[in-house]
Amino acid sequence: MTNLQTLVIDNGSYNIKAGFNKGDESTPIKITNAITKTKDGLIHIGNEYQTHTNNYSGIQFRRPFEQGNxxxxxxxxxIWDYTLDNVSENGKLVDPSDIHLLLTEQPFQLPQLSTNTDQIVFEEYGFSKYYRCIPPSLVPFSVDFANVNTDFCLIIDSGFQSTWIIPMIYQQIHWQGVRKLPVGGKLLNGLLRxxxxxxxxxxxxxxxxxxxxxxSTCFMSQDFIKDLNNKKDLMCEFVLPDFKTTTTGFVKNETNSQNLPSDTQILKLYDERFTVPETFFHPEILFDNNGNTASNPIVNSAPFKNLPDLIVESIMSCPEITRPLLSANxxxxxxxxxxxxxxxxxxxxxxxxxxxxxxxxxxxxxxxxKQExxxxxxxxxxxxDENLLSDISISKKDYFEHGANWCQKQFGFKNV
Structure with missing residues (x-):
């Protein structure tokens, strides 16, 4: 079993990051975790839409995730089939029976949904060994050990669906301190749209x-009120795609503005640039931009917790002696x-x-x-560390011997 290849799949709701352990040459491939349908009715899996169409307008995404689950x-x-085809080398098919799979899922995943994943891994694909965990629990293994004390580490993992605050003590998740802010890239995109x-x-x-x-244009304001009063000074021009010279658009600057066609459409952005990301620190912005909730007195008086509040709450729920250590890492x-x-x-x-x-x-x-x-x-x-990974993993033999609940018993979050 020592000659098994290790395949790491970070199964994010926006992108799948996947690749084999090749030592210092290890790099992930990124696959869009969606099935897309273009305006002309063609269906694409993963990254296929990037090469099969020059017009992204009207494209529809169907993602396998709902509320992060x-x-x-x-x-x-x-999408997994497409990923395994792309992660292979020299056109050689991937044989799951020779692979040790390391897979991520979101914190507090519903047990039945996790069990469905385990069944797919062993019964559909037939991977030889398998370890499942949440993405932030792997971050301490990739940080700069010269600066970060990995024994006491607070991970802020902000992805497409939401933002998770995960305290790690001696590489173990302190589940009582886990907090979630339902603000992520998807929500910011919706508000900006x-x-x-x-x-x-x-x-x-x-x-x-x-x-x-x-x-390409949004940033976090250091002084929101000041920037709001000076929003004209922060104006940014974004060149919209014409599907001749550009299919994605770009920020206009002195270098690329020389040869623009006369009929170029330019989008001028002012306070949108910093108002949208401000949602992390003032979630009530969401309700101010919704006609049904902006005038609702109950919603307006509700105490919404922002990212700093949840981080402080997470730190304070950990053992007292670890709190200053977590805030420093x-x-x-x-x-x-x-x-x-x-x-x-x-x-x-x-x-x-x-x-x-x-x-x-x-x-x-x-x-x-890269952060992602x-x-x-x-x-x-x-x-x-092959011995460590082998100790915490489950083999296909163990799975069929102990039943479908064995993985959840080994990998699932501990009741808090």
Whole structure:
């Protein structure tokens, strides 16, 4: 069993990061975790839409996730098949019976949904060995050990569906301190789409364009009121796609503005750039932009918890002696933490909330890994210790001997 290949799949709701452990040459491939349908009615799996169409307008995404839970294996299995075909080398088919699989799922996944995943892994694909965990639990294995104390680490994992706060003590999840903020890339995209469609152009059928605008123009304000008063100074021009010179659009600057056609459509963005990401710190912005809730007195008086509040709550629910250590080792992971100024804004907010004699340190860049790939590289580094990974994994023989509930008993979150 020592000659098994280790395959790490970070099964994110936006992208799947997958790849084999190849030592220092390990790199993940990214597969869009969706089945798409273009305007001309063609169906694409994974990344196929990127090469089969030049017009992304009107594209529809069907994702196997709902509220962060993997609910549709009818949608997910073709994407996994596509992923395994693409992760293979030299056109050689992947044989799951020779593979040790390390797979991620979201925290507090419903047990029945986790059991469905286990059945697919062993009964449909027939992987030889299998370890399932949540993505933030792998982050301590990919951080810079010279700066971060991995024995006491607080992971802020902000992805497409939501943001999770996970305290890790001696590489173990302290489940009593786990908190969730239902704000992620998907919600930010929806809010930006509504604002742009109301103020400028109807972009209700352009999800790829909205995501591109968010990633290339949005940033976290250091002083929200000040920036709101000076929003004209923060104006940004985004060149919309004409599907001749560009299919995705780009931010206009001195370099690329010389040869623009005379009929180029330009979208001018002002306070949208920092109002949308501000949702992490003021979730009530969501209700202010909804006609049904903006005038509702019950909603307006409700105490919504923001990201700093939940982080403080998470730290305070951990053993007292570990609290200052956790505040000094806060690690950011997930694609949504790539928003400009995220680290500095979060640090400033936490210093206001936590005791003044505590050190607050937030880390974002880790050993040149991308934020959204930290968990995948953590899985690769974990798999370097074959004995440890073998001890915590379940073999196909164990699964069929003990039954479907055996995986949940070994991998599931502990009741809190």
């Amino acid at each position: 993997l609910t549709s294996w009818e949608t997910e299995k073709p 509504e604002i742009i469609s109301f103020r400028h152009y109807d972009m209700s059928e352009d999800p790829i364009l909205i995501n591109t605008i968010k990633e 806060i690690c950011l992971s997930g694609g949504s933490t790539n928003i400009g100024n995220f680290k500095s804004r979060l640090s400033n907010e936490l210093r206001k909330e936590l005791p003044t004699n505590w050190k607050v340190r937030v880390f974002d860049k880790q050993q040149d890994y 790939e930290l968990s995948w590289y953590g899985g690769i580094n974990l798999s370097e």
